[in-house]
Every structure is written in C-alpha cells, then in structure tokens.
Amino acid sequence: MQPVKTIRLIEIAAAAGVTSATVSLALNNSPKISEKTKERVRRLACELGYKPDLAARSLAQKKASGRTYLETLALLDFGHFPETLVLEQLKEYCAGTGYRLEQFNLTDNEAEQRALSRMLTMRGIRGLLICAHSAPVGSWKLEWKNFAGVAFSSSLHEKFIHNIMCCSYQDVYGSMIRIHDLGYDHPGYFYFRKVFDHWEAGLDIARRTWGRNTATPKFSCKSETEFEYKTFRKTFRQWIEKEKLDIVISHSRRLLPLFAACGLRVPEDIGYFCVDIDHADTGISGLLQQRETVSRVMLDLLHGILTRNELGPPALPFCINIPAEWNAGKTIIQKSPG
Numbered sequence: 001m002q003p004v005k006t007i008r009l010i011e012i013a014a015a016a017g018v019t020s021a022t023v024s025l026a027l028n029n030s031p032k033i034s035e036k037t038k039e040r041v042r043r044l045a046c047e048l049g050y051k052p053d054l055a056a057r058s059l060a061q062k063k064a065s066g067r068t069y070l071e072t073l074a075l076l077d078f079g080h081f082p083e084t085l086v087l088e089q090l091k092e093y094c095a096g097t098g099y100r101l102e103q104f105n106l107t108d109n110e111a112e113q114r115a116l117s118r119m120l121t122m123r124g125i126r127g128l129l130i131c132a133h134s135a136p137v138g139s140w141k142l143e144w145k146n147f148a149g150v151a152f153s154s155s156l157h158e159k160f161i162h163n164i165m166c167c168s169y170q171d172v173y174g175s176m177i178r179i180h181d182l183g184y185d186h187p188g189y190f191y192f193r194k195v196f197d198h199w200e201a202g203l204d205i206a207r208r209t210w211g212r213n214t215a216t217p218k219f220s221c222k223s224e225t226e227f228e229y230k231t232f233r234k235t236f237r238q239w240i241e242k243e244k245l246d247i248v249i250s251h252s253r254r255l256l257p258l259f260a261a262c263g264l265r266v267p268e269d270i271g272y273f274c275v276d277i278d279h280a281d282t283g284i285s286g287l288l289q290q291r292e293t294v295s296r297v298m299l300d301l302l303h304g305i306l307t308r309n310e311l312g313p314p315a316l317p318f319c320i321n322i323p324a325e326w327n328a329g330k331t332i333i334q335k336s337p338g
Contacts, residue, residue, distance in 0.1 A: 007048050007050040012044055012050060016041050016044050028123060038119070042118045042119050045122050046122070070097075071124070071127070072099065073101050073127040073128070074125050074127070074129070075090070075102065075130075076131070077103055078107075078132035078133075089295055090129070090298075090299070093299050099299075102125075104116060104120075113142060114141045114142075117142040117146075121143060125147075126146065126148055126306060127147070127306050128148065128150070128302075129150060131151075132151060132153070136158060137160055138160035138161075145311060146312075147312075148312075149161045149302075150162045150164065150298045151164070152165070152294055159317050161314065161317050162305075162318055162320075164297050164301070164320050164322065165319060166289045166291075166294065166322055166323075166324060168202065169201055171275070171323060172198075172206070172249075172275055172287075175202075175273065175275070175287060176202065176206030176207070177209060182332065184247040184271055184332070185246060187207075187217075187248070188218065188248050189248075189249050190220070190248050191219075191251060192220065192221060192222065200216070203249060216249075224252065227254075233261050233262050236258065237263070240270065246270060248273070249274075251274065253274050253277055253278075255272055256272065256284075267285075267331050267332050271285070271331060272284065272285065272331040272332070273286050273331070273332055275324075276289055277289070282327055283329055283330050284331050285327065285328060285329030285331040287324035287327065288324055289324050290322050290323070290324060297322065
C-alpha cells in the first residue's frame with residue numbers, strides 16, 4: 001500500500017502564488033489576510049488534500065498562548081442565539097472543559113456555507129455547537145463527515161444530528177394543568193409566528209384533559225411594533241372579550257404595556273403567563289427556560305463524541321429535552337374554581 005502523501009504549507013503556497021506564512025495566516029483566519037486570499041488558499045488546500053496536523057497545531061497554540069486546551073470548537077449561529085449571558089456562560093463551560101470557542105454566523109447562502117466548511121476543516125476544527133431554531137440543519141452545505149455537531153433547538157421533525165431542546169410540549173401541558181387548578185378556565189394563546197407548534201400542542205391537549213374538545217383561542221401579530229397602533233389594541237381587547245378570556249398565554253415577555261394600553265389590569269382583570277422568561281423577568285408568571293443547562297448539556301455531549309472521534313451525522317440521532325422551571329411571579333393569582 002502506498003503511503004498517504006502529506007501536503008505541506010509550502011506546496012499550497014506555490015499553488016496559490018503566496019508565501020508559506022500567508023498560507024498559515026489564511027488557514028488560521030488571521031485578520032491580516034483579506035477574505036479573498038483566505039478563500040483562495042482554503043480552496044486550493046482542500047483541492048490538494050491538505051490535512052492539518054492537529055497535534056502540532058495544538059502544541060504551537062499552547063506555546064503561543066501559555067494555556068493548555070484540547071481544541072477549538074465552532075459555535076454556528078443561524079441568527080437565533082439567545083441572551084448574551086448564555087453565550088458568555090457557554091464560553092466559560094468550554095474553557096472549563098478545556099476548549100476554546102469561536103463564534104461564526106451562518107446564512108442560507110450555500111456558497112458561504114461551503115466556504116465556512118472548508119475554512120473550519122483547514123483550521124482543524126471538528127466540533128460544532130449549532131444554534132438554529134427550527135432551521136433545516138441537514139440541508140446545510142457543510143462537509144458533515146469532517147465534523148461532530150450538536151444542535152440547540154433544531155426542528156423537532158428533523159432527525160439529522162443530536163439536538164438539545166427546552167421541554168416545550170411537556171412544560172406547557174403541565175403548566176396549563178397547574179393554571180387550571182388555580183382557577184383559570186378560559187385561556188387564550190397570543191403569538192408572533194407559527195413555529196412553536198409544540199407549545200400550542202401542549203395547550204390544546206391540556207384543554208382536552210379538562211374535558212374541552214375545542215382548540216385554545218389564538219391571536220397573532222407580526223411583531224411588537226403593532227402594540228403602538230390603536231386599531232390593534234382595540235382588536236386585541238375585542239378578542240379577549242369575545243372569548244371571555246381570564247388568562248393569556250404567550251411566548252412574548254412584553255405584554256404588560258399592551259394590557260395597560262387596553263385598560264386591563266394584570267392580574268386583577270386578566271392573568272398573564274409567559275412560557276419563555278429569563279432571570280430578568282421573574283416578576284412575570286411563567287416558565288424559566290434553562291438555557292444555561294442546555295448549553296452545558298450540549299458541550300458535555302459534544303465532548304464525548306469528539307473523545308470517541310465519532311465524526312459525521314450519527315446513525316441514530318436523538319433529542320434531549322431540558323425541563324423549564326415554574327416561576328410564580330405576580331401576573332397570575334389564586335382564584336376560586338367556579
């Protein structure tokens with residue numbers, strides 16, 4: 001068997017018409033090199049079959065930084081990464097486990113996806129932490145055989161890579177049962193976009209548990225900017241009155257000003273329960289989504305996969321659900337049933 005030829009930086013440099021130092025800087029995504037040159041060097045390196053020496057690179061990085069770490073992970077952000085605090089915590093978890101974390105923005109552009117895939121491969125980055133709510137991760141033009149990936153809140157319907165999610169259906173179902181036990185009997189659901197079908201399903205199934213065979217009344221709008229329009233406020237209040245609602249369930253954390261503008265007192269006139277609050281919103285009754293735990297579980301899972309060198313999409317991808325925490329807040333009250 002013929003030995004596999006090792007492609008050296010000097011060979012890539014000769015093909016690209018640049019110096020070996022330029023090739024090294026380009027493959028390491030240095031800001032000193034133009035994006036055009038980086039892409040040309042990465043493309044040629046890929047065509048020539050260059051494979052980074054991860055052991056040598058790790059040793060060089062340790063000498064340069066004075067720190068010891070396992071390798072670099074990529075956070076692929078499809079425009080849905082949650083609060084800055086969660087990102088900072090994820091970076092801390094990575095550092096504590098022995099990884100560096102770099103963030104990359106991902107778009108629908110297939111050429112950009114291919115370019116990112118080549119760049120990550122050339123830099124020896126194998127592990128991907130992916131934030132892409134309901135995005136079709138499996139259709140991205142990445143060279144998946146070179147990577148191990150774990151997604152945060154990818155689609156429930158996609159079975160491509162391991163996925164970590166908030167336990168939305170079960171959380172909302174359990175919350176609705178609890179809300180009903182508090183005396184609320186006529187809930188309505190307010191939302192912005194039709195992507196949270198697991199939340200909606202939890203609402204409707206809970207109503208059936210109560211003995212109701214009709215779906216939960218629903219109201220939607222495009223964005224919170226509509227809250228400023230008098231016509232919208234009028235329609236919103238008419239919906240509440242028509243459906244005789246005693247509580248509104250929503251994923252929006254900013255309904256309190258809307259209720260006030262409609263002349264409704266919370267919780268005296270109507271209850272308000274938000275299914276997605278953070279630790280800055282604890283005055284609102286609702287569910288604290290444990291995104292910090294989600295981040296930690298993502299990293300733990302990816303670390304195990306990389307340790308076993310299990311690159312490429314798994315044969316049996318699974319979804320881990322992280323339950324939310326009930327927050328009593330001040331926007332619902334104990335009511336007397338009936």
